[in-house]
Amino acid sequence: MRILEISLFHPELIRGGAQQAAYELFLGMRKSGLDATLLASADLSGPNALFKPGAIITGFDGRENEFLFLSDAFDHAWLRNLNIRALKWFEEFLLDRKPDVVHFHHFLTFGLELFLLARRTLPKAKLFLTLHEFLAICRADGHMLRTFDKTLCTGASPVRCHQCFPDITPEMFRLREDWIKQAFAVFDGFIAPTAFVRDRYAAWGLPPRKIHVISNAQTDYATLDSWRHRPPSPADRSRRHNRFAFFGQLVDVKGLGVVFEALDIFAKRYEEDLTFEINGSNLKFATEKFRTQFDEFVSGKHALPGRIKVSWNGSYAMTDLPSRMARIDWVLVPSIWWEIFGLVLSEAFMFHRPPIASRIGGLAERVRHEKDGLLFDAGDASELADIFYRATTEDGLWERLSAASPGVPSVESVVGAHLKVFTGRAAPAGRRARAA
Amino acid sequence: MDAELAYLKRYPDVAGAIKAGTVTSALEHFLNYGRFEGRVWLGPEGSSAAAEAVAEPPPLEPATVAHNCEAIFVTPGFLFVDGWVDDRFDALAAIEVAANANGPVLALSPCRYRRQDVEQHLGVASPFEGGFWQLFEIPPDLGARPVGLRLRLASGQAIPLGAGNITRLSLREHFEAFLAFYGRRQLIGSVVARCFAELAGGLAGTIERMHEAIRGTYAMTSEGAYGRRPPRPLLSFVCCIYGIPDFLFLQVAQFARYAGLERCEFIYINNSPELEEVLHRDAELAAFLFRTSVRVISLNQNTGFSHANNVGIAEARGQTIVVINPDVFPHSAASFGTLSGLVQKTRHNLVGGKLFYADGTVMHEGMVFVADPRLSALARTTVWTVEHLRKGFPDLGDGATTKVPAISGALMVFDRADYDKLGGFDERFVYGHYEDADLCLRFADNGWKVLYDASLCFWHYEGRGSVKRPEHAGAVHYNRWLFSHTWSASLSRRNAEA
Numbered sequence: 044m045r046i047l048e049i050s051l052f053h054p055e056l057i058r059g060g061a062q063q064a065a066y067e068l069f070l071g072m073r074k075s076g077l078d079a080t081l082l083a084s085a086d087l088s089g090p091n092a093l094f095k096p097g098a099i100i101t102g103f104d105g106r107e108n109e110f111l112f113l114s115d116a117f118d119h120a121w122l123r124n125l126n127i128r129a130l131k132w133f134e135e136f137l138l139d140r141k142p143d144v145v146h147f148h149h150f151l152t153f154g155l156e157l158f159l160l161a162r163r164t165l166p167k168a169k170l171f172l173t174l175h176e177f178l179a180i181c182r183a184d185g186h187m188l189r190t191f192d193k194t195l196c197t198g199a200s201p202v203r204c205h206q207c208f209p210d211i212t213p214e215m216f217r218l219r220e221d222w223i224k225q226a227f228a229v230f231d232g233f234i235a236p237t238a239f240v241r242d243r244y245a246a247w248g249l250p251p252r253k254i255h256v257i258s259n260a261q262t263d264y265a266t267l268d269s270w271r272h273r274p275p276s277p278a279d280r281s282r283r284h285n286r287f288a289f290f291g292q293l294v295d296v297k298g299l300g301v302v303f304e305a306l307d308i309f310a311k312r313y314e315e316d317l318t319f320e321i322n323g324s325n326l327k328f329a330t331e332k333f334r335t336q337f338d339e340f341v342s343g344k345h346a347l348p349g350r351i352k353v354s355w356n357g358s359y360a361m362t363d364l365p366s367r368m369a370r371i372d373w374v375l376v377p378s379i380w381w382e383i384f385g386l387v388l389s390e391a392f393m394f395h396r397p398p399i400a401s402r403i404g405g406l407a408e409r410v411r412h413e414k415d416g417l418l419f420d421a422g423d424a425s426e427l428a429d430i431f432y433r434a435t436t437e438d439g440l441w442e443r444l445s446a447a448s449p450g451v452p453s454v455e456s457v458v459g460a461h462l463k464v465f466t467g468r469a470a471p472a473g474r475r476a477r478a479a
Numbered sequence: 480m481d482a483e484l485a486y487l488k489r490y491p492d493v494a495g496a497i498k499a500g501t502v503t504s505a506l507e508h509f510l511n512y513g514r515f516e517g518r519v520w521l522g523p524e525g526s527s528a529a530a531e532a533v534a535e536p537p538p539l540e541p542a543t544v545a546h547n548c549e550a551i552f553v554t555p556g557f558l559f560v561d562g563w564v565d566d567r568f569d570a571l572a573a574i575e576v577a578a579n580a581n582g583p584v585l586a587l588s589p590c591r592y593r594r595q596d597v598e599q600h601l602g603v604a605s606p607f608e609g610g611f612w613q614l615f616e617i618p619p620d621l622g623a624r625p626v627g628l629r630l631r632l633a634s635g636q637a638i639p640l641g642a643g644n645i646t647r648l649s650l651r652e653h654f655e656a657f658l659a660f661y662g663r664r665q666l667i668g669s670v671v672a673r674c675f676a677e678l679a680g681g682l683a684g685t686i687e688r689m690h691e692a693i694r695g696t697y698a699m700t701s702e703g704a705y706g707r708r709p710p711r712p713l714l715s716f717v718c719c720i721y722g723i724p725d726f727l728f729l730q731v732a733q734f735a736r737y738a739g740l741e742r743c744e745f746i747y748i749n750n751s752p753e754l755e756e757v758l759h760r761d762a763e764l765a766a767f768l769f770r771t772s773v774r775v776i777s778l779n780q781n782t783g784f785s786h787a788n789n790v791g792i793a794e795a796r797g798q799t800i801v802v803i804n805p806d807v808f809p810h811s812a813a814s815f816g817t818l819s820g821l822v823q824k825t826r827h828n829l830v831g832g833k834l835f836y837a838d839g840t841v842m843h844e845g846m847v848f849v850a851d852p853r854l855s856a857l858a859r860t861t862v863w864t865v866e867h868l869r870k871g872f873p874d875l876g877d878g879a880t881t882k883v884p885a886i887s888g889a890l891m892v893f894d895r896a897d898y899d900k901l902g903g904f905d906e907r908f909v910y911g912h913y914e915d916a917d918l919c920l921r922f923a924d925n926g927w928k929v930l931y932d933a934s935l936c937f938w939h940y941e942g943r944g945s946v947k948r949p950e951h952a953g954a955v956h957y958n959r960w961l962f963s964h965t966w967s968a969s970l971s972r973r974n975a976e977a
Contacts, residue, residue, distance in 0.1 A: 121725065127764050156768050163770075201837060214806070214940035217837040218729055221808075225736050 044465070046072060046079040047142035049157075051149035051175075053083035053103060053111065056090065060386045061175035063361075064236070064259035065148040068461065069109075071260055071454035077462075079108065080140060084152040086114045099132035110136075114152040121222065122178075124154025133157055137164045144465045147172045150179075155226035162229035169465055172227065173234040174254075176383050179223045180247050182216070183207055186296060186380050193295075195381065195403075195421075198246060224248060232464055236384040237405040243381075255464045259384055260457040262361070263450065265393040270365035284372035284434060284441035285317040287399070290359070290387045291376075293326040295333045298377030298401060303340050304424035305431065306351055313432045316350030319375075322367055324358035368394035372441060373434055376400035376410075379422050385409055389451045391416075397444035399430055415447040482506075482520060490518055544569065544632065545601065548640035551628065554653040557689055558615040560628060561660060562640065563597045565609060569632040574613045577627035585621055586631065587613050590677055592664040606667055614657055616685045650696065651780055654689050655950040658909070662952025672857035674956040675963075679860070683964070686957055690909055697786060700752060701777045703759045706766030708774075708796070712744040713822045715797030715895075718805050719787035721750040722946030724757040726805030731765040731773060733808035737815040740771035746794055748787035749777040784888065784911035785904035792898060799825055800898060804889040806944030810835060810936035817934045818892065825894045827927040829919060831886025832935025835874070842939050844868040845883030845931035846916065848970045863963045863970055865916050868931075878934040884973070886929060888915025889939050897927060909954040913962040920966055 050065035062083065072079035082100070085093050094113050095101055103109040112133070116126035124130060133153075137145070137160075145161050145168055147153075161170055178185035180199045187196040190207040199220075201213035208216075227233075233254045235241040245251040264270065291297050299321070306319065321341065326334055339345040341355040359367055368374075374391035376382070381404035388409050391398040400406040401421035410416035417434070419426040434440065463469040486505040487494050493508045502508040509520050546564035564571050573586040591608035598606060611630070630638040648656060666673050678686075716734075720727060727747050734740055745765075749758050755777040762773040776790060788802055799822045809815045814832070821830060834843035845868045854862035867887065901921050908914040919929045 121729070123728070123764075125760065125764070127760075127767060130764070130767060156764070159768060212940075212943055214837040214943045218808075218940070221736075222729060222732060225732060228736075 044077065044144060044462075045140065045142040046077055046144045046146060046465070047137075047140060048072070048079055048081050049112075049145065049147045049149075049153070050081060050083040051151050051153075052089070053081075053085065053109070055104070056083075056085060056093075057088070060259070060384065061148055061173075063386070064175070064261065065173070067260040067262055067454055068457060071458040072461075073108065075455060075458050077458070080142070081109045082112050082136070083109070084112045084114050086117065086152050099126075099129050100136050112153065117152050117154060121219070122150055122155050124156050129154070130156055130160060134160050134164050137161060141165075142168060144169045144171065146170075146461070146465075148175060150226070155223060158226040158229050169231045170229055171232050171234060171465065172230050173236070174240050174244055175236070177240075177243065177381070179227070180243065182211075182219065188296065188380050193379075195379075220248075234461070234464065237408050239381075239405045239408045240383050255460075255469055257460045257464070258452050258457060259386065259389070260454045261386070261389050261393075261451050262454060263393045264361055264364045264390070265395075265450075267362070267365055270369070270394070273365065273369055285315065286320070286371045287317060287373045287375050287431070287434075288320040288322060288367070288371035288396075289375050289377070290322045290367070290390060292328070293321070293323045293333075293337065294329045296378060296380040297323075298379045298421070300333060300336060301377045301379065301401075301422055301424050301427060302375055303336055303345075305427035306340075306347060306353070308425055308428035309431045310348050310351055312428060314350075315432060315435050316352075317431060317435055318352045318354070318371075320367075320371055321353070321355045322357070322359045364390055364394065368396055371396060374398045376406055377421075377427065378403060378406060380404075382406045388416075392448045393451045395445045395448040395450075397441060397448065399427070399434065411447075413444075415444055415449055417444070486513075486518075486520060544636070544638055546630065546638055546640075548628075548644055551640070551645045552648050552653050552656055553645055554648050554650050556617055556692065557650070557653060557685070558617055558628075559612070559653065559657050559660075560615075560640065561610070561612045563594050563609045564611055564630055564638070565597075565601055566632060567603075567607065569634045569636065571611055571630055572633045573631040574611065574615075575627075575629050575631055575637075576615050576617065576621065577629075578621050582627075583621055584627075585615060585617070587615060588680075589613055589630075590682075593667050595665070608667055610664070612660065612664075614682060614685050614689075616688060650689070651693055654693055655948075657689075658951075658953030658957075659949035660953070661956065662949060662954070669854065669857040671854050671862060671956070671959070672859075675858040675860060675862065675960055678957065678960040679964070683957065683960060686909070687907065690907070693780075694782075694786070694906060696780070697782050698779045699776060699790070700779050701755055701759070701775070703762060703775045704772070705759075705763045705774070706770065706772045707741075708744060708772040709742050710796065712772070712795075712797035713742045713819065714744075714799055714801055715792075715795035716743065716745045716801045716803055717748070717788055717791035717795060718745065718803050719748050719750055719784055719791070720754065720758060720805055720945075721781060721787075722754075722948075723805070723944060724751075724754045724761060726944055727758055727773075727775075728761040728765045730803075730805055730808060731769050731771065734815065735769040735771070737809055737812040738819070740769055744772040744774065744796060746774045746776065746791045748791040749775060750781045750783070750787050752777065752779055781910065783906070783909060785906040785908055785914045789903040789906065792895065792903065795895065798823060798895055800891075800893055800895050802888060802891040802893075804939065804944050806940040806942075807834070807889050808938045810938055813934070814936040817932065817936075821892050821932075821935075825892055825897075827897060828893070829886065829897070829922045829927065829929045830880075830892040830932050830935065831883075831930070832890050832892075832937050833874070833931075833933050834887065834889060834937055834939035834941075836871070837938065837940055839874070841869045841872050841874055842867065842941055843870065843887045843889070844933070845881070846885040846887060846919075848884055848916070848966075848974065850971070850974070861963065861967045861971065862959070863967065865913070880930050880932045880934075883929055883931040884923075884977075885916045885919035886931060887939075888918075889941070890935075890937050891915065891918075892935075893922075897922070897925075901925065907961060908958045910951055910958075912955050912958040914958075917962060917965070920969065924969075 048069045050062050052062045054062045054066045069081045103111045176185040181187045183190050201216040204216040205213040235256050236259045241254040340353050374396045378401050384405045398416040400410045402418040403421040412418040483505040496502050548562035550561040552559040571589050574589050575584050575586045577584045589611040592610040593608045594610040597609040628640045758775045762775045766773040836842045849864045851862045851864045904914045905917050
């Protein structure tokens, strides 16, 4: 079986959950002996030196079976590719590679036209799309947050979307939905990383029977020598688990502001000490208000008692995870938007660091409250402050939750689950396949 | 001795005032200041003028009539003037245009409009129409560039209007500027009634001739054919694009959802020159992706709905023509099937469908003509309104075909032979509005049928397919008058018979 994996960006060039999952899956397929090819997009936001005159598809850094799709004319308004050469060369590429399965991971940078072209060019091939986020449903970057007050949106409609974008009429949103569904209609199946995503897309109108839930592929970094051969950590022997950490993008919707507020409450309400480490970057994409708050907390300008320490470790690579995880006890996932999958949960689980997460979206689905982690209402800083106290003081809590950590499914099993879907041997869609 | 010199010699300080620009002459100084200061005017030449001026009793009303000329648009053959005048005490009787002081004069009654800023400026308690305007058609004997422009009051007083606000415009710019003004002016009373009176009073003829002159400048700037064009398309879609390019690609995409388009052709007529390149790009993309024939014919200006569609239909190869708005899309595969079923079966039939808003309610089930009693009373002539049947109502799911007085130009299916015989859409209508109803009435007058097919279901995102510009508001008034003027007697008779 020839498989073409089509990824939004290459994780080597631009970091991101969707491309990481796509790439891990591709590598897993190759490792399993499958004839898989990767076509990852690159656009002008990345290194322009990769663009070659007249080329639409090129190799990538001498890596076998990895190609770049050079996207220079993607239209965000209608999710279209405006370069006809891109369409024609993509068609040629399909005819050249003749895949039996084309597995898209996104339409961003490619254009919805490529879905239609894939179906037309390869009428017998099986086409699949992994639903990594909600951009198809929500024009507001797929966040499903109302643009005017940042409250959570539970469902798109022409009028509701118009409320978020007053300059765009409801009819245009209807047309947007029609166009996306027209392009989505070519797929034999969809893959959702969580049941939450499946349910949202089913409510939006995709046939539920076509949506299969398969966890994202992710290498288990806890198997690295740097973790397995580490010296014993205080987390493993201490009874005071008072070290919390955040991993992820430093943007508003990831909810760091809730943590800051919770620290203030904790300082007034309790006398225990704790540390809070922040691991992440991309502060430039945050609002001015959040950046100011962030600066004040990490610089110490914001007055907190000396028993509460906040520090920022900067960005991190996956290979840094063992050392970053070794010095903390809990992983905070305080998102205030609909997390689809919560890659950081996988990172927490693989290192047996119990997550403390917002009760929202894919987080609420993946964290089993009181079994392998703790949940609190999204945005509720007071409840989070209480959880800080409980986490630092309750005997046996950390040990219990840590021991129950499910880890992450092996990439091999995720590849196997995909193959079952690709070959039509998967269990009826709609049933959750948590461990792939 | 010259009286001026005598005054200056007697009162040396006046020379200083003239030098400083306070006054322009000795006489002006005397009349405005000197006589109140006890100074005297000496000398034989000036004595009478000064004496006359001094002899007149102080006026109870302002010596001058407050006014301002705010715009004069000039283009060969036409002149538009806009301003205001405080004529509460001496009514404005005419606006005059002259080639020169001794040349022929063209005088027209002023058209008036309300100026709240003027009311505020003058401190007027009650609303009044202080604004004036007129659109002149300048006859050749008045000269190519008339220079004299004045207001004539009822008393006979003439008020020259300054030439400082003259703007020379191209004919099209002039037309658009006038229509924008005409569409936005504020009146005391019914706008429709006033428009009908003004248009019937001669303005319509001027607009018509101006429009006719503009039509003489219509030209094609580019033409592109993309995709394989069938020699005899089953369906020729003709669509006019104005202001929003997005719909070309999206409309073809919407059709492609339901059927192969190899035997169709899409012809887009571009009325927005600035969109030319984008439309060619999207035509090429759509033709490639959806395997159909897409043509783009770009025009040099907004030629309006009638002309654009006439151009497109002239280029169409199919016998069955579908005139369609860019924001109209098939409702389902069945709708496309119904449309395909009309191929070669529309001879002597002008067929429209059921149109839906995006929310699923009905937008159109045919049109009827209604005499508006209120507007007719105000205008003292019958004012006709076109109403869409069941607009905004839930769909009843019926599928019958019935005769109706008219159908919307948003979706019209007909045989090109019938269209050719009728001479196409009437290009006298400016931009868009009423030309679809006009075509329906001519169709029916020819003994043919105007049909509403309830199974021909299409979405119509009414009003979203093009942009609105200020000049369109003025054109709507003109088109409404033209339609009523043309069809009033016929519509009264038809409605009575019905």
